[in-house]
Amino acid sequence: xxxxxxxxxxxxxxxxxxxxxxxxxxxxxxxxxxxxxxxxxxxxxxxxxxxxxxxxxxxxxxxxxxxxxxxxxxxxxxxxxxxxxxxxxxxxxxxxxxxxxxxxxxxxxxxxxxxxxxxxxxxxxxxxxxxxxxxxxxxxxxxxxxxxxxxxxxxxxxxxxxxxxxxxxxxxxxxxxxxxxxxxxxxxxxxxxxxxxxxxxxxxxxxxxxxxxxxxxxxxxxxxxxxxxxxxxxxxxx
Amino acid sequence: xxxxxxxxxxxxxxxxxxxxxxxxxxxxxxxxxxxxxxxxxxxxxxxxxxxxxxxxxxxxxxxxxxxxxxxxxxxxxxxxxxxxxxxxxxxxxxxxxxxxxxxxxxxxxxxxxxxxxxxxxxxxxxxxxxxxxxxxxxxxxxxxxxxxxxxxxxxxxxxxxxxxxxxxxxxxxxxxxxxxxxxxxxxxxxxxxxxxxxxxxxxxxxxxxxxxxxxxxxxxxxxxxxxxxxxxxxxxxxxxxxxxxxxxxxxxxxxxxxxxxxxxxxxxxxxxxxxxxxxxxxxxxxxxxxxxxxxxxxxxxxxxxx
Numbered sequence: 001x002x003x004x005x006x007x008x009x010x011x012x013x014x015x016x017x018x019x020x021x022x023x024x025x026x027x028x029x030x031x032x033x034x035x036x037x038x039x040x041x042x043x044x045x046x047x048x049x050x051x052x053x054x055x056x057x058x059x060x061x062x063x064x065x066x067x068x069x070x071x072x073x074x075x076x077x078x079x080x081x082x083x084x085x086x087x088x089x090x091x092x093x094x095x096x097x098x099x100x101x102x103x104x105x106x107x108x109x110x111x112x113x114x115x116x117x118x119x120x121x122x123x124x125x126x127x128x129x130x131x132x133x134x135x136x137x138x139x140x141x142x143x144x145x146x147x148x149x150x151x152x153x154x155x156x157x158x159x160x161x162x163x164x165x166x167x168x169x170x171x172x173x174x175x176x177x178x179x180x181x182x183x184x185x186x187x188x189x190x191x192x193x194x195x196x197x198x199x200x201x202x203x204x205x206x207x208x209x210x211x212x213x214x215x216x217x218x219x220x221x222x223x224x225x226x227x228x229x230x231x232x233x234x235x236x237x238x
Numbered sequence: 239x240x241x242x243x244x245x246x247x248x249x250x251x252x253x254x255x256x257x258x259x260x261x262x263x264x265x266x267x268x269x270x271x272x273x274x275x276x277x278x279x280x281x282x283x284x285x286x287x288x289x290x291x292x293x294x295x296x297x298x299x300x301x302x303x304x305x306x307x308x309x310x311x312x313x314x315x316x317x318x319x320x321x322x323x324x325x326x327x328x329x330x331x332x333x334x335x336x337x338x339x340x341x342x343x344x345x346x347x348x349x350x351x352x353x354x355x356x357x358x359x360x361x362x363x364x365x366x367x368x369x370x371x372x373x374x375x376x377x378x379x380x381x382x383x384x385x386x387x388x389x390x391x392x393x394x395x396x397x398x399x400x401x402x403x404x405x406x407x408x409x410x411x412x413x414x415x416x417x418x419x420x421x422x423x424x425x426x427x428x429x430x431x432x433x434x435x436x437x438x439x440x441x442x443x444x445x446x447x448x449x450x451x452x453x454x455x456x457x458x459x460x461x462x463x464x465x466x467x468x469x470x471x472x473x474x475x476x477x478x479x480x481x482x483x484x485x486x487x488x489x490x491x492x493x494x495x496x497x498x499x500x501x502x503x504x505x506x507x508x509x510x511x512x513x514x515x516x517x518x519x520x521x522x523x524x525x526x527x528x529x530x531x532x533x534x535x536x537x538x539x540x541x542x543x544x
Contacts, residue, residue: 070328077299082323088289089324092296099278100300119320122289129284 001035001140004109004200007181009042014104017047020074026104027093029078031086031120032111032140036068039076048075084117086110087137091123094132094195103191105134113145116154121166128167133193136185137168140175142204144215163197175200208233239394239430240268240337242373246380247305248272251279256301257384260294262287262308265337269307287312291320291332298330303384309338310350314359314391321389326364329388339369339393339429340480341515341524348514351524352393356428357485359391360458366390367458368411371432372403375415375455382411393429397521400433412456414464420448423504423539424468424475428454428487431480431530438535445536447543460490466500474504476539478530483509506542508535 008028009015016022030039037057044051056062063072067081077093080086090108097104114120127135141159143150150156160170173180184198204218205211208230211222222230248271251257259272263285273280283290287308294304306313313334314321325332336352343350359367366383368390370376376394383390407415414426418439427435432453439449450472452464468475475495477488488507495501508530515524525531529538 079323079327082319084288085292085320085324088292088320089296089299091289092293092298093300094296095281095293096297096300096302119288119292122284122286123292126283126286126289126293 001032001109001142001202002038003176003178003202003206004138004140004181005035005038005042007178007185008107008109009046011182012185013107015046015075017075020048024102024104027077027090027106029080029086029090029106029108030068031080031108032083032114033067033080033086035109036066039068040064040073043073043075046075049073083111083114084119087120087123088126090135091127091130091132094127094135095130097134098132098191105136107136107138107185109138109140111145112139112141112143112150112156113153115139115156115159116145124163124166124168127195131167131192132195133189133191135195136198137195138185138198138200140202141199142202144204144213144218146218147215160197160199163199167194168197169194170197170199172199172201175202176206207237239370239373239376240396242376243335243337243380243392243394244268244272246377248275250380250384251276254303255279257303257305258297259305259307260290262290262306262312264308264312287316288320291317292324294332295320295324295328295330298325298332299328303331303333305333305335307335307337309336310343310352311355312336314352314355318358321365322362325389326362329364331387332389333383334389334391335394336392337394337396339395340431341521342395342397342430344521344524345518347518348516351515353480353510353515354482354484355393356457356479356481356487357489360490361485364389365458366456367393368456369393369429370409370455371427371429371453372401374403374405375409375453378409379411379455395430395521397430401436409455412459412461414452414454414461416450416452416464418443418449418451420450421472422447422449422474423543424450424452424472425478425535425539426452426454426465426468426475426487426491427478428457429480431478431525434525434530434532434535435478437532438539441532441536442539445540447539449539454487454491457487457490460494462494462498465491465494466498469495469498469500469502472502474506474539474542475502476506476508476535476542478535479509480525480528480530481509482512483507484512504542506538508538
């Protein structure tokens with residue numbers, strides 16, 4: 001997930017930090033709103049606001065909620081949290097871009113577990129039918145959802161085929177390979193083509209040995225020695 | 239009401255290309271003219287109200303004024319969380335229109351009875367709630383919600399009301415309309431049941447019980463002054479709504495009276511009593527069995543004042 005956000009904000013998204021509502025900006029919606037911390041960090045790094053403000057995350061009286069929020073935070077297009085909301089709103093944004101003849105694109109990041117929500121399939125159906133070629137959905141496909149593996153909860157496979165049968169194009173990439181992600185997201189596509197789904201195969205907790213593929217770290221916050229160990233592993237990898 | 243709404247919307251949309259009408263695959267025959275006249279401003283979102291509402295929000299966040307159109311509970315309860323989290327929290331310029339408030343589709347069964355929507359929509363922050371009682375009020379409120387930015391809910395009924403309504407008195411957004419005056423009791427109504435209330439008031443006047451009639455066509459924001467005046471100047475208040483009595487018009491009036499310390503001497507809420515209606519029938523029949531038709535209102539008000 002962090003790699004996807006890094007590639008989007010580091011390279012792909014056409015944004016102006018000093019003009020967050022610039023009409024021709026790319027739109028980015030984090031439909032898996034629980035990963036809001038990553039978006040806040042990316043926005044701060046891109047200069048939308050002072051990095052110091054990140055200290056307010058989760059704090060009493062702060063606007064930096066755990067689930068991403070747009071109120072008083074420049075650069076956030078849409079507040080999310082309850083799953084299955086982002087893609088439908090993105091469809092409306094893409095449809096508006098089509099009506100206005102604008103060239104910007106609309107990117108949405110979804111979780112795999114989130115694809116259990118029927119509202120996503122309403123949106124997928126809509127976007128495929130209307131050939132919303134400006135719309136790109138990236139699924140953080142780490143194969144783990146809230147309690148257990150996706151395949152033992154509500155199996156998504158054949159996942160790519162499902163999207164294709166709803167008239168989307170699908171690209172599958174290693175979601176930790178920055179070059180592959182950028183390649184998939186930056187590919188030139190006509191605006192009237194099918195929308196694009198990028199299935200990003202990821203490992204939950206990638207890069208930190210004791211967090212990888214562990215559902216515990218969906219809930220747990222690293223503190224003290226755990227935080228030190230995690231940071232050390234990440235530093236070593238860079 | 240439906241026709242007044244569609245006539246008015248077509249006029250507004252013809253002069254404002256930013257207005258878009260989304261339907262949830264309903265409106266057989268009645269949306270044809272709009273689609274034919276303004277095809278770029280019309281979209282059938284299919285049988286997918288959650289997505290229709292999300293798409294409407296996305297369009298509104300990009301600068302459009304979007305109307306979502308469906309019947310019964312489909313544009314409200316079916317997609318309630320999209321309304322709350324997407325439309326209302328983002329103050330998106332989306333106007334939700336339900337044709338078929340109350341028992342408009344009475345014969346179709348409980349799934350098509352919109353009998354809690356006023357209470358539920360009223361509870362949510364960030365949305366204006368309107369339930370006009372006539373075609374005239376529908377036109378006025380449509381003009382008002384087009385002129386204001388932000389979310390609004392317009393609850394309509396299919397059929398024409400049973401009385402010829404026109405200005406004066408003028409219909410002003412957020413202000414109760416006084417259609418009859420009398421000191422015995424104030425009858426406050428929201429929605430198409432207003433026709434029954436007018437008929438009841440005329441019967442009561444003939445029986446020597448002159449009543450004030452207020453059309454509370456805007457349920458949120460509520461005209462608290464008109465309620466306070468009714469409590470102070472008339473002997474009783476009776477609210478009438480084709481909606482559950484829990485938290486709708488009656489609840490709103492009761493809350494207001496207590497908060498303003500202008501408690502009416504007698505008070506009665508008429509509406510649906512904490513139950514789903516499992517029998518079917520046309521709107522007139524279901525109003526009668528619910529006690530919100532003319533005769534039911536006359537009987538209840540007579541009892542209240544006894």
